[in-house]
Every structure is written in structure tokens, then in C-alpha cells.
Amino acid sequence: MLSLSNVDSFYGRSQALHDMTVTAPKGEILAILGRNGVGKTTLLRTILGLTDRSEGVISLDGEEISARPTHERARAGIAYVPQGRMIIPDFTIRDNILMGGFAAGGPRRIPDIVPELFPYLMDNLDRPGGVLSGGQQQQLAIARALACKPAVLLMDEPTEGIQPNIVEQIEEIIIRLNRELGLTILLVEQNVTFARRAAGSFVMVEHGTAVETGRIDLLSDDMVAKHMAI
Numbered sequence: 001m002l003s004l005s006n007v008d009s010f011y012g013r014s015q016a017l018h019d020m021t022v023t024a025p026k027g028e029i030l031a032i033l034g035r036n037g038v039g040k041t042t043l044l045r046t047i048l049g050l051t052d053r054s055e056g057v058i059s060l061d062g063e064e065i066s067a068r069p070t071h072e073r074a075r076a077g078i079a080y081v082p083q084g085r086m087i088i089p090d091f092t093i094r095d096n097i098l099m100g101g102f103a104a105g106g107p108r109r110i111p112d113i114v115p116e117l118f119p120y121l122m123d124n125l126d127r128p129g130g131v132l133s134g135g136q137q138q139q140l141a142i143a144r145a146l147a148c149k150p151a152v153l154l155m156d157e158p159t160e161g162i163q164p165n166i167v168e169q170i171e172e173i174i175i176r177l178n179r180e181l182g183l184t185i186l187l188v189e190q191n192v193t194f195a196r197r198a199a200g201s202f203v204m205v206e207h208g209t210a211v212e213t214g215r216i217d218l219l220s221d222d223m224v225a226k227h228m229a230i
């Protein structure tokens, strides 16, 4: 279980999260919902200690991690699939994947699940990451995160900007990572239909705070219209 209690988070003097309290139950997907710019990415970055400063308590399986540096949070089992994927285009696909293991300080090897999930990546390990399509780069970002041997995956809009025919593949992989590997996933998602299908619980973010949170079947169309319609 990953939880935030009364967390504030700052970029310089600008406060982006206000009194954020939310829990991601172990082995479940938590959908993080809300309009653009409300603080969803900041919530993920705060969990990893990537904003300038934060206050409040962040705990993983009952252990407080809020005071720890980012690399120790990675070693504690939290991996990040950032918005925009952040592939290094000149590095090979192999090296992009192995970078994830480097973050966690573990052995540098490609995780066993990667050939099964992403055969295309395995067949092209020596090619540069930059030749991949958006969807393939998203697969690579997920493979890189898995190399960290995570218990918790933070995923930021993983299907954004991806060709429609690949979106479904990525969605199925997210569900498999949760159902088959038991990963706890915090998923920033604009697609409410997919969030309802994949997630066990949700948090609706507005102005940097959780305005609604609960089991996913309590996510009403009214809440979606109120907090997500443009």
C-alpha cells in the first residue's frame, strides 16, 4: 500500500499540491483523474521526491519514505513511466531498458517478463531507441521501469499520443502487469472508460488536492462531468 497523508508539494515558492491525502491499495490500480494542470503529474513526481520540496507523510507498506532521496525510493520498489516516455534516442533499446536496473541498484539484466510482453523490443535490442514509434517507445519505457523490479508503478498518461491501434495493446499490458504480476499501479489517465475497466479505486484531483476518492464503481458520470469536462 502506498499512501500520502496531508502532502504539500512545491516548485520553488509555487505550491502545486495542497493537503493531498490518498491511498493506493496494494496490488490494485489507482486511477488518478482530473483536468490538465491540476497536479496529477506533480502527485507522481512528489511520490518519487522529484519536486523541489514536499511536506506531509508518504509511506510504502507502512514505512515512511518521505524523507528519503529519490534513488532510495526507487530501491524501495517504486518505478516511474513518465509522460512523454523520456527514452534516450541515441542509446540502444537494450541500454534504455537496463537503465531501469541502474536506478534500483540491482543486477543489470533484462527482466524475464519483457520478452513475453514485448517481443518486438527483444528482436531489436541493438537498434537505437529513437527509431521506435510512439507506441513502441511506450513499451520501452514500461520495460525500463520493470528492470527496476518494482512493486509499485507510477504511470503518467501511458496512451497519450499513441496510434489508436496500439492503445489497446498498451491497455492490456497495464492490466496484465497488475493482474498477473500483482503490481500496484498509480495510473494518470484521461480515458475514463479504461480507468473504470482497469482500476479498483480512483482519486479526482482539482487545484492540487483530492476532491473525490473511493472505489471505482463510485466514480459517477456527474463527477466526471464536474471535474473533467473542459
Ligand SMILES: Nc1ncnc2c1ncn2[C@@H]1O[C@H](COP(=O)(O)OP(=O)(O)OP(=O)(O)O)[C@@H](O)[C@H]1O
Binding pocket: 011, 014, 016, 034, 035, 036, 037, 038, 039, 040, 041, 042, 043, 083
Ligand atoms: N517544473 C515546474 N515548475 C513550476 N511549476 C510547475 C512545474 N511543473 C508543473 N508546474 C505547475 O504545477 C501545476 C500542476 O501541474 P501538473 O503537470 O502536475 O498537472 P497535470 O494535472 O499533470 O497536468 P497535465 O494533464 O497537463 O499533465 C500547474 O500549475 C503547473 O503549471
